[in-house]
Amino acid sequence: MTEHGRDEPAGTAAGSDPTDDSAGATDFPVVALGGSAGALHSLQEFFGAMPADSGCAFVVITHQHPGRKSLLPELLQNVTSMPVSAARHGLRVEPDHVYVAVPDGQVSIDDGLLTVDSKPGPPDAGTPDEGHSTRAAHHPIDAFFRALSAERRERAIAVVLSGSGADGSIGLKDIKAESGLVLVEQPETAEFDSMPLAALRTHLVDDALPIHEIPLRIADFVHARVFPEAAEAIDGETGASDEEAKNDILAQLRERCGHDFSGYKDRTIHRRIQRRIGIRSLQHERAYADFLHEHPQELDILFREIIVSVTRFFRDPDAWHALASALRTKLETMSEDDALRAWVVGCASGEEAYTLAIVANECVSELERHIPIQVFATDLEPKSIETARAGEYPAGIENDVPPELLAKYFVRLEDHYRVRKSLRERVVFAVQNVTQDPPFTRMDVIACRNVLIYMDNDLQQKVVPVLHYALRSGGLLLLGSSETVSRDRYGHSFEAVDRGEKLYRRSDQAMPGRPLPQLPFRPTPRGRHDEPRPPEDRRGTFGRTIERILLDRYAPASAVINERGEAAYFHGRTGRYLEPAAGVPGNNVLDMAREGLRPALSDALRTAVADEQQGVTYRQASVRTNGGFEHTTIQISRIDAPESVRGLLLVSLQPTPEPTRAPPSESPEPASETEDNRVARLEREFEAVTAEKRWTVEQLESTNEDLQSANEELQSTNEELQSSNEELETSKEEMESLNEELSAVNSELQEKIHSLEQANNDMNNMLNSTEIAILFLSRELEVRRFTEKVRDLISLRESDIGRPVSELASNLQYDALVEDAEAVLRTVQTREIDFQTKSGQWSRMRMMPYWTIDQRVDGVVCTFIGIDETKRAEQGEAYFKSIVQTLREPLLVLDSELRILYANSAFYRTFDLDAAEVEDQHIYSLAGGEWDTADLRRLLEEILPRNRSLADYEVSADFDRLGHKRLMLNARQLERDPDAPDLILLAIEDVTNQSA
Numbered sequence: 001m002t003e004h005g006r007d008e009p010a011g012t013a014a015g016s017d018p019t020d021d022s023a024g025a026t027d028f029p030v031v032a033l034g035g036s037a038g039a040l041h042s043l044q045e046f047f048g049a050m051p052a053d054s055g056c057a058f059v060v061i062t063h064q065h066p067g068r069k070s071l072l073p074e075l076l077q078n079v080t081s082m083p084v085s086a087a088r089h090g091l092r093v094e095p096d097h098v099y100v101a102v103p104d105g106q107v108s109i110d111d112g113l114l115t116v117d118s119k120p121g122p123p124d125a126g127t128p129d130e131g132h133s134t135r136a137a138h139h140p141i142d143a144f145f146r147a148l149s150a151e152r153r154e155r156a157i158a159v160v161l162s163g164s165g166a167d168g169s170i171g172l173k174d175i176k177a178e179s180g181l182v183l184v185e186q187p188e189t190a191e192f193d194s195m196p197l198a199a200l201r202t203h204l205v206d207d208a209l210p211i212h213e214i215p216l217r218i219a220d221f222v223h224a225r226v227f228p229e230a231a232e233a234i235d236g237e238t239g240a241s242d243e244e245a246k247n248d249i250l251a252q253l254r255e256r257c258g259h260d261f262s263g264y265k266d267r268t269i270h271r272r273i274q275r276r277i278g279i280r281s282l283q284h285e286r287a288y289a290d291f292l293h294e295h296p297q298e299l300d301i302l303f304r305e306i307i308v309s310v311t312r313f314f315r316d317p318d319a320w321h322a323l324a325s326a327l328r329t330k331l332e333t334m335s336e337d338d339a340l341r342a343w344v345v346g347c348a349s350g351e352e353a354y355t356l357a358i359v360a361n362e363c364v365s366e367l368e369r370h371i372p373i374q375v376f377a378t379d380l381e382p383k384s385i386e387t388a389r390a391g392e393y394p395a396g397i398e399n400d401v402p403p404e405l406l407a408k409y410f411v412r413l414e415d416h417y418r419v420r421k422s423l424r425e426r427v428v429f430a431v432q433n434v435t436q437d438p439p440f441t442r443m444d445v446i447a448c449r450n451v452l453i454y455m456d457n458d459l460q461q462k463v464v465p466v467l468h469y470a471l472r473s474g475g476l477l478l479l480g481s482s483e484t485v486s487r488d489r490y491g492h493s494f495e496a497v498d499r500g501e502k503l504y505r506r507s508d509q510a511m512p513g514r515p516l517p518q519l520p521f522r523p524t525p526r527g528r529h530d531e532p533r534p535p536e537d538r539r540g541t542f543g544r545t546i547e548r549i550l551l552d553r554y555a556p557a558s559a560v561i562n563e564r565g566e567a568a569y570f571h572g573r574t575g576r577y578l579e580p581a582a583g584v585p586g587n588n589v590l591d592m593a594r595e596g597l598r599p600a601l602s603d604a605l606r607t608a609v610a611d612e613q614q615g616v617t618y619r620q621a622s623v624r625t626n627g628g629f630e631h632t633t634i635q636i637s638r639i640d641a642p643e644s645v646r647g648l649l650l651v652s653l654q655p656t657p658e659p660t661r662a663p664p665s666e667s668p669e670p671a672s673e674t675e676d677n678r679v680a681r682l683e684r685e686f687e688a689v690t691a692e693k694r695w696t697v698e699q700l701e702s703t704n705e706d707l708q709s710a711n712e713e714l715q716s717t718n719e720e721l722q723s724s725n726e727e728l729e730t731s732k733e734e735m736e737s738l739n740e741e742l743s744a745v746n747s748e749l750q751e752k753i754h755s756l757e758q759a760n761n762d763m764n765n766m767l768n769s770t771e772i773a774i775l776f777l778s779r780e781l782e783v784r785r786f787t788e789k790v791r792d793l794i795s796l797r798e799s800d801i802g803r804p805v806s807e808l809a810s811n812l813q814y815d816a817l818v819e820d821a822e823a824v825l826r827t828v829q830t831r832e833i834d835f836q837t838k839s840g841q842w843s844r845m846r847m848m849p850y851w852t853i854d855q856r857v858d859g860v861v862c863t864f865i866g867i868d869e870t871k872r873a874e875q876g877e878a879y880f881k882s883i884v885q886t887l888r889e890p891l892l893v894l895d896s897e898l899r900i901l902y903a904n905s906a907f908y909r910t911f912d913l914d915a916a917e918v919e920d921q922h923i924y925s926l927a928g929g930e931w932d933t934a935d936l937r938r939l940l941e942e943i944l945p946r947n948r949s950l951a952d953y954e955v956s957a958d959f960d961r962l963g964h965k966r967l968m969l970n971a972r973q974l975e976r977d978p979d980a981p982d983l984i985l986l987a988i989e990d991v992t993n994q995s996a
Contacts, residue, residue, distance in 0.1 A: 014550050028095045029056045029155040030109070030220050032148050034141030035185075036163030037839045038192050040075065042185055042211050047080040047098065048162035050215040056157070056222060057093045058082070059114075059148075061141050063163065064103035073100045074396060088176065089116040100520040105490050106140055110149040142396040154275070156180035159220055161211070162190035162608065167196035170312070170396030170958065176204045177310040179275050181221045184208045196416065198394055203304070203383045206279055207548035238778065249273060252292050259433065260307060263459035272305045273711045307364075309384040311402040311633045313355050313393075315449075315572025316481060320359055322501040324443070326476055327363045330444065331371060339372040340364070342445040343470065345434050346379055350388025350427070351397075354419055356447055357426045358409055370657035376440050376744060380434035388429045389751055391419035408697075421854055430744030434463055439470040441737040447473060450480035461489065471506040478503050491859045492562075508647070556654040560639070561608050565590045568648060574627050577632065577653045595624040601651075608636040609651060619656060631656040642722075773864035776850065781805050781821055784859060793837065793864055811837045820847055821860045829855055834867065842867050894984040898940055901983070910990055912961055933957045940984075948975065954991070966992045 035042060039062060050058075064070055069087070076098060077084040084098040085091075087107045089935040092113045093099065101107040105116035133538055141160075145168060155661050158175040159169045162185055163594050171181045179600050184200060186208045187193035199205055205842040209217060215343035246269065254260050261269060270770075277288045277300070292298055314320055331340065342358055357375045363370050371406055394416050394920040398406060400579035410417040434451075436782040446467055464485055467477060478486070479502040485494045494504040567587045570578075578612060593601050600621035608616040615637035622629045635652040758816045773789035774812065783801050790796055792809040806818050814835035824831055837843065844867045884891050888905035892900055903918050917926065923940070925930040949972040968989040974981060 005536045006064035011209040025234050026051045029157055030093060030148055030152050031056050031058045031159060031218060032061065032141075032144055033058065033159045033161060034061045034145070034168045035161030036167075036192060038167070038863065039161040040163075041191065042074070043072075043076060043210045044079045045077055045160075045871075046159075046214060047082070049081065051219070053096060054215075054219055055095050055224065056218065057095050058098045059093070059101070059107070059109070059508070060088070060098065061101045061144050062450055063165075063167070064101075070100065070103050073198075076100065087114050087115065096715060097560060100142075101140065107144055109144070109151045110147065116926070129300070138398045139167045139170070139399060141168040142171035142399065143497070145173045149174035149691070152178075152180070154271075157221070158182045160184045160195055160199040160215060162192045163195035164192050164196040165194055166193055166394035166396065169198040169202055170399070170471060173202060173204060173310045173312070176308055179271055181218070182187075182280070183214050185212050185214070185454065193731060200417070201387075201917060202311070203387070203675045205306070208413045217279075221278050223278075237793075246270070247274065248289040249285065249292060252296075253299055253303060253306075257303045258756075259303070259436075263435070263456055264306070264454055264676055265456055268454050269306065272302065274952050276302055288971065304381060304383075307380050307381060309346075309381050310346040311351050313351045314402075315352065315355075315400075316501075318502070319478065319481070319501040322355075322498040322503050323476065323478055324359050324363055326497050326503060327360060328446070329366055330474070331363055331369060333617045334369075334371055336370050339439075340445070340446070341372055341443050341455070342373075342375045343443045344375065344377040345446065345448040345467075346451040347384075347388060347429065348379055349380075349384050349393075350377060350391065350429065351393070352447060352449065353388065354391070354409075354423060356445070358405060360445075361423070361426070373426050373429045376741065377427055377429050378434070378744070379429075380431065382431050383583075385429050385431050386751075388427075393419075395415050400552070406631060411700050419527075428741075428748050430747050432740070432744070434466065435459065438733075438736040438740045440741060441734065442472050443468050443475055444471050445476045445478070446470055447478045448483075449478060450481075450483065452483045453480060464490055465493075468506060472510050473506060475506045476503060477506065481812055490675055518951070533675060534540050556652055558822055559589055560645070560650045561589055561605075561649050561651060562647070563649065564588070565605060567592075568645075575654065576630075577623055577726060577807075593623075596629060597621060597623040597632065600632075604634045604636050605649075605651075606639070639955040687969070710854065775864070777805055777821060777860040777862065779825065779857075779859050781818060782858070783808070790864065791845065793916060795808070801830050811839070812843075813838055814845075821862070824849060824860050825857065890988040890990075892986040894923060894940075894986060896982045896984075896986075910988070911959075930961065931957075931958045939971075964992070966994075 013267045033043065033046065043060060043062075047058075060072070060076070062072065064072075071088050075083045080098065082096050082098050084100065087099045087101050087105070089105075091099070093109065093112055094115060094916070099114060102116065105118055107119070108115045139696050142687075145158050148158070149171075156175050156178060158172045159167070160172065160183070168212065176182050182199075182205050184196045184205045184207070185198070187196045189210050190196050196208065200208060207217060244264075250261050250269070273285060273288060277283075277285065280288065280291060280298075282288050282291060292864055327340075334340070342356055342360065344356055347353045353375055354573075357373060360373045360375070364373065371896060377388065379388075387792045388693075395412075397410075397417055401410070406417070409420050412422055434448075439834060448467060452463065455463065468490075471477065476497065478487070481502060483502060485504055493507055495507050497503045497505050549830065557574045557577060559567050559571070559574060559578070560569040561567050563579045565588045567589050577594055577597060578589060579594060581591040590602055590605070593813075600618055604616050604618040604621075615635065618634040618636075621632045621634050623632050633654050633656045635654075637650050637652075639648045639650055652700065767787045770787075771789055772787065773793055774787045775783070775790050775794070776782050776785040783796065785801070786794075786796055793812060794805075794808055796808065800808065805821070810817075812835055816833075820831055820833065823829075824847045828849050833845045833847070835843060835845065844865045846863045846865070848861050848863075850861050852858050884902070884904050887904060888906050890910045891904045892907060893902040895901055899922050900918050901920075903915070904911075908914060908918070911926075913926065924937070933955070935957065939950065939953060939955065951970050953969045953971075954962070955967045955969055970987040970989075972985050975983055
């Protein structure tokens with residue numbers, strides 16, 4: 001059997017399948033299409049391929065900025081003949097119509113009507129807006145998907161289109177939980193693939209298709225699933241939808257997955273199979289069974305369909321409030337040496353397990369206690385366990401987790417959240433089946449929500465005793481809104497803490513008339529299924545325990561009852577004292593007592609209940625039997641051992657003989673003298689018989705004493721053996737449970753080790769591929785890790801890991817490595833140092849703090865980058881500048897855009913300018929545009945680029961500051977590295993006063 005967590009509609013009757021194919025205003029399917037503002041092309045292509053008479057209504061929800069008029073309705077109307085309109089509050093949804101969500105409202109659906117609520121800010125595409133008061137407004141697609149799932153159930157269809165962020169990946173879980181259809185635009189064809197990829201990561205998407213193929217898939221699903229009368233007509237003709245086909249499907253599932261779904265309710269299995277039939281465009285169950293034989297990978301999909309693992313954080317908040325209240329009461333009585341242990345059965349993707357850990361931690365913090373918390377979370381689906389272990393959830397969880405808890409227990413990472421390390425370490429996840437694998441024991445809390453609802457009565461009556469066994473005395477059991485542990489089925493083994501929220505507390509009282517739980521001690525191998533076992537003997541372990549107690553006490557006709565008189569077991573011929581009462585069958589001995597016996601039996605029972613230590617013997621009772629009354633002795637004693645039946649009462653009933661009365665004396669016949677000899681002989685014979693009798697009685701008494709002694713010794717030996725056997729059984733159960741816990745922890749650790757190895761391999765490959773020298777130091781400045789390039793600077797071997805860096809020989813002309821590293825640890829500031837190696841090569845070292853994932857500084861990272869070429873270039877530039885500066889001619893250095901990079905002192909003196917007016921200025925803008933002359937433009941823009949050099953070129957120009965000037969120009973394009981930018985050296989000689 002399976003276990004899983006999922007959302008169920010409120011009001012579903014306990015034990016019923018939560019499916020209601022209601023008709024009326026909501027009997028046609030509604031297709032919700034969600035995407036970001038960039039999904040216009042996808043929407044146009046979708047509606048261009050969608051028939052206008054599909055019988056579906058379409059609602060489009062996109063991320064749009066408020067306050068802007070949306071042209072989307074007009075754009076979509078151009079590609080479809082269906083009426084397209086903007087969503088308005090109170091507008092009734094009709095088939096073959098398209099409704100587009102407006103930018104200024106949050107669209108929902110209720111009873112066939114659209115509702116539009118104003119929202120305070122722009123929609124979220126993956127980034128939270130702290131200014132929003134309504135967090136649900138950040139995720140309009142999630143919100144509408146959830147509303148649609150509650151409105152249309154299995155007639156809800158969700159399509160996630162191109163878009164940024166993760167909106168829709170939370171809401172589609174609700175669609176899938178109701179057996180609706182979930183499709184995604186193929187990420188390879190989407191303009192923005194963030195939303196499709198986030199949806200696919202949930203493992204709940206039915207298919208990812210190119211956008212033009214999605215309308216055909218919707219049409220197939222609607223025909224086969226939403227309008228079942230057509231499929232039923234085909235089945236009626238072929239006779240293929242039969243029990244044999246279903247059994248074949250379940251057998252294939254059992255063979256491939258190792259789990260038996262025969263204990264699931266028939267209606268649930270039928271719904272899941274019919275859904276896959278619709279998606280695969282088949283006709284009936286026989287065809288689907290044949291399809292499974294040919295495509296065994298479909299069995300994996302069907303397996304996930306049946307155990308659809310859907311849940312969310314703080315589902316049913318009132319239930320968590322009730323649990324928190326009961327937990328606070330329990331924690332107040334716990335010692336800080338104890339640990340609070342919890343088990344989440346059917347944890348799905350982990351939201352409920354983390355919710356329980358959060359609630360427990362908040363209760364412990366509120367009480368200012370220091371009690372450790374350990375949560376075990378199990379599920380059948382390995383992919384769900386992988387998701388839970390990763391602890392990463394879409395940003396849509398903002399709708400479910402209160403803001404203060406979101407900030408305290410989660411870290412925001414782009415478009416999703418990650419569970420903080422402190423919370424993650426409190427939860428252990430494992431793949432487990434509650435009906436096949438050994439249970440966890442000594443639990444204070446068990447959350448088994450919406451798991452039992454899919455099991456039939458027989459399987460429920462097997463699982464509930466296991467949960468009772470797994471709980472400690474007074475432990476809490478939280479069930480789903482549609483589940484219960486009724487007294488009719490389970491007696492008083494659980495007492496209600498909050499019946500409305502389905503919260504119960506374990507009672508130590510055994511279940512009347514029911515066998516002790518037959519705990520599974522060996523996990524069923526995956527992929528195999530054991531042969532079915534015959535039904536258990538109803539007497540079972542409980543009956544054998546009672547029989548042993550009765551034999552020990554030589555009990556006559558007896559009954560074992562609880563303090564309310566409810567019978568758990570009968571022994572011997574009780575018909576002369578008890579008989580079934582008229583009316584509805586019951587098991588109360590007071591109701592079954594024969595005439596005359598009930599008052600005495602009731603009085604004796606009251607006395608026995610009031611006196612918890614001593615037994616009660618009542619000798620004044622009488623009971624009508626065979627037309628008269630018979631004296632009866634009632635003896636009631638309390639059973640103290642073994643533990644499984646402690647607290648029950650043993651009622652023994654046996655007849656009491658009436659006192660015998662002496663017969664009236666008769667007158668002796670007169671002695672005859674002639675009979676003296678006969679009398680003497682008779683007296684001697686009488687004495688002999690009397691002596692023989694006396695001897696026989698003595699021998700009998702001696703023999704009885706020996707037998708009694710031997711019997712007592714055998715009883716004592718038997719008790720010791722039984723006690724030893726019980727201790728071994730208990731030890732075995734504890735060892736099996738401990739082994740299960742260790743297996744779960746080991747699985748968790750193995751997963752972490754694998755992740756760490758993968759991360760370590762990735763890191764090593766990344767560091768070595770960069771060919772950058774990187775040295776990692778611990779807080780004690782010991783070598784933690786290094787790349788190969790570091791060996792060129794510091795003498796390092798693998799054996800040097802763990803050695804202080806101060807002890808290592810280096811090739812650096814730099815002695816302050818340790819002091820600078822200590823300063824980085826102290827100030828948490830990054831440092832950069834340029835230095836030379838002993839061979840004269842220049843390097844730049846950047847020292848920065850080593851930050852851990854929980855924001856602690858745990859060392860120093862030193863990165864070494866060779867800058868020899870840069871340094872030499874800087875030195876060459878300085879050398880060039882010094883030469884230019886010494887020349888007496890005015891010189892300018894220009895870049896390719898004719899901006900002045902550098903001018904010498906002679907230029908500033910000659911033209912009466914300063915550096916602020918010259919450097920980084922365009923040459924034409926010098927001195928307010930004085931240099932913007934025709935000759936200069938022709939020289940610099942036409943002549944110089946073509947000739948690459950210019951010699952003795954005369955230019956005449958009028959300058960406001962200097963008047964008319966004749967200038968002799970010499971210019972050359974500097975020869976540099978091909979990758980370096982082009983530079984022009986311009987020499988200027990004032991020849992105004994020289995003769996022409």
